[in-house]
Amino acid sequence: MTNIGFGIDVGGSGIKGARVDLDSGEFIGDRIKILTPQPATPDAVADTIKEILSRAEWDGPVGITLPSVVREQRALSAANIDDAWIGTDLQALFAQHLGAEREVAVLNDADAAGLAEAQFGNPKAREGAVILLTLGTGIGSAYLIDGTLCPNTELGHLIVDGKEAEHLASSAAKDREELSYTKWAKRVTKVLREYERLFWPSLFIVGGGISRKADKWVPKLNIDTPVVPAELRNRAGIVGAAMAAQQQLRP
Known part of the structure; x- marks a missing residue:
């Protein structure tokens, strides 16, 4: 099995991540969840994402959803996360916390769910x-x-x-x-x-x-x-994030 990705879904209460079989849309292994830090500042959330990737022993590309408008990899809004996200350069943030060599794709959480449902749902x-x-x-x-x-x-x-x-x-x-x-x-x-x-x-x-x-x-x-x-229910955000990383989709 080689077509594997990793997605992370950032929510107001929890940050969740998992390996994804990109041929089927199913999780590989257990989903990892850590409570969203409060306040949910960019640095605090990025450190939590780093912890999830460490626990999963995943060092490949990663897709990340945010409850934000994301345009040209910059967060333009913040829903249920700290307002400090607004205006954040997301590629620079995650390069600092996850390593400059790691490929990262960031997109809106509902957009990620839409991608996943279109590919693996109805x-x-x-x-x-x-x-x-x-x-x-x-x-x-x-x-x-x-x-x-x-x-x-x-x-x-x-x-x-x-x-x-x-x-x-x-x-x-x-x-x-x-x-x-x-x-x-x-x-x-x-x-x-x-x-x-x-x-x-x-x-x-x-x-x-x-x-x-x-x-x-x-x-x-x-x-x-x-x-x-x-059809994907609570898998959709993580699956869509992993798809975005695979496709190098960066709104």
Whole structure:
């Protein structure tokens, strides 16, 4: 087995990494998880990533996801990590902590999930315009055209009914306002209808922890576009990161 990569998914509460079989999208061995340092500054997170790579005894290329807009390998936003990330030169940061000789690819976490789902999830994710949404603390998004990523869409910040979409319809909003699945699905419908109006996708893929209960709310959505739950679930970020490193994808 030679087509092996390594991906790391940085979240607000945990940083996770694993070897990935890039032919199947499956993990090789156990996933390693370390709690995200607080505050989650660039140096502290980079040191945690170094610790994961050390534990895994991995010295090859590595892909890293961040809850940030990433353009030209510079972080332009910071969600659930320290604001010190904004403006950080990511290649310089990780060269300092992981070694200048190591190849590193950094991308947005939802974009990584979209790459993984298109490659290893529903085959229809590679056909036409597809929007993947991760419903959690906010709404992350990945926009794919025939399986090719258009990075940094940030559709969760689109204004719907006078609010940012993620303030209206994230799973955190459901929990915060103690909404039933029926009431929450009405809000998700409003958001998806706006995405339909603007992008005319052929498919929505919904991820995030709440996708595990897709049977409780996806049938309640009232839109024209098919909606399917993500298939890779919590593997998607790590798998997409490893793919980015393999493909030398650096938004």
